[in-house]
Amino acid sequence: MFTERLNRIAAAGTSRGYTRVRLADGLMVYIKTKPHSTDLEEVYLSPGLAAPDTDAWEAELDELVLTGQTASGTLYLEVPTDAVGELIERHGGEHEEQDADFPPVGYQIHPADEAGYYPVHRDTQRLGRIARRGRTWQVLTLGGTQWFGAFTSSEQAADHLLKLAEAVNKHTARQAEWHVRDALAAYGLTPYRESQALIGEGPTSWLVIGSDTDESRCITGGGPYLVVYLHNMADEDEVTIDRPVTDADEWVTLIGADGPESTPVQVEGRTFPAADTAALAAYIAAWRVAPGEIRWAALDADHDRRLAALNAAASRI
Template structure:
């Protein structure tokens, strides 16, 4: 039975104002809630709705509102008790106020773990949770929490974006990066070496990032690796805790000063958008990008050499 609106209110709060919940039988209640709290601060039941004779309601401060309004106001009511009352009236009405934007996911009541399950239709796609003031999201089968986000709505929306909606599970690094590159009008080419179990995504200089045959330069390719395994190259698995994105730049002028291929920047595994933006910068002007990237690569090598030398001084 649907209590979708109450579920979202319980997670997001009501910003210190009352919001209305219409019930399936057209009666209504108004609630005031704090963010991610197991109790609703105030619950006003309009005439026609009677609170159950249970401890959850009996132990609250009850104020009978005088005048034409009538009804009763209850303080600090467990969200679960309010949900049960809504279900007694047939659930929530399909016609609700538009103070919460329409979304294509369903947020479910908080679980004992402190996470809010999220589904799309009947398919579970992951969970969101609040940590201190920020919110985070993790897809079904994922091991890396994404975030931080400003609120549960933003976290759930990101979850929908990061999950493969055909399977309901966390998308592979390939799908994550391809989607991020698509925001810049780029379409990567997938490649790999089956005998070594490696895979990576390459973007070429053509329109839309089309990659020419025969591995012609310039190009940029990117792959995931776990920080504890620098030999890993993969895009066919989901992002995990401890992952980083590695970029490699192939130069179009190998006869000039400097190598014809060198490491670009590395990024946290969850920051796929930054990887895509970096590659998009290269695509706009590969030659100018090459000069800056070479400068950065040399600075990293100098810093590493200086650190190694200092150990022997």
């Protein structure tokens, strides 16, 4: 049985007061806890609601005060979240009518896994995971490899995963360009499109992001810039944003700046799997903040790749 309200409370916390869960039979459970809780700090069971005789419910207080008034129920300390879930299930689950402090949303937060990550679903569709890092929350998209974001609450993080999924579904059959544009829009970035027809090789197209506020600056206009495009991993020469994305694709970034005599000098930045558009956008947003640092990191990585290739070639001689 899915205890949606309890899961959201355990992830988000309850601030300083108590948050109640109405059970299907009308009884109440009151919870007080911090965000990202595997053990709930205080669990108050209203009169008529008895706790199971297990170790999870041992820390009982006989006398208590709840929200400034004497209460006749029972208060327990440090109760595992899954134990409270089992109690709710025994009473038929959560009632359809609940307080408005956790309004209805289009996603469902599931209990934390062994690593402390919360899976987020939309009905039967898994959207990704959220995790608490210090005082903020980060997200990992389904199929993604890199955590990103700094959301103030679990609810904001889960909502961001939902919006990303909706954007992907909206443009599933559209061109690769829109996948990047939608992902960058979450960071307030608007890329500039460029293309070129190459004789004998077909057309090429890509997106450019400038490091300053002039988003329409082309790559020959001076200043640091970043290029992003899609290619099929079986065809490294492909450069395009003008076809739908497939599982065999990869996002490529090139980091550039003007060299001697204003000649653009480019170095390959990070590459990302086709499904990891969100991590691609996070990387571009980080580059926008510190283009020099990320460019030097790309140069170091390029140097290491070249050195490894030389060593491999020398070993075959």
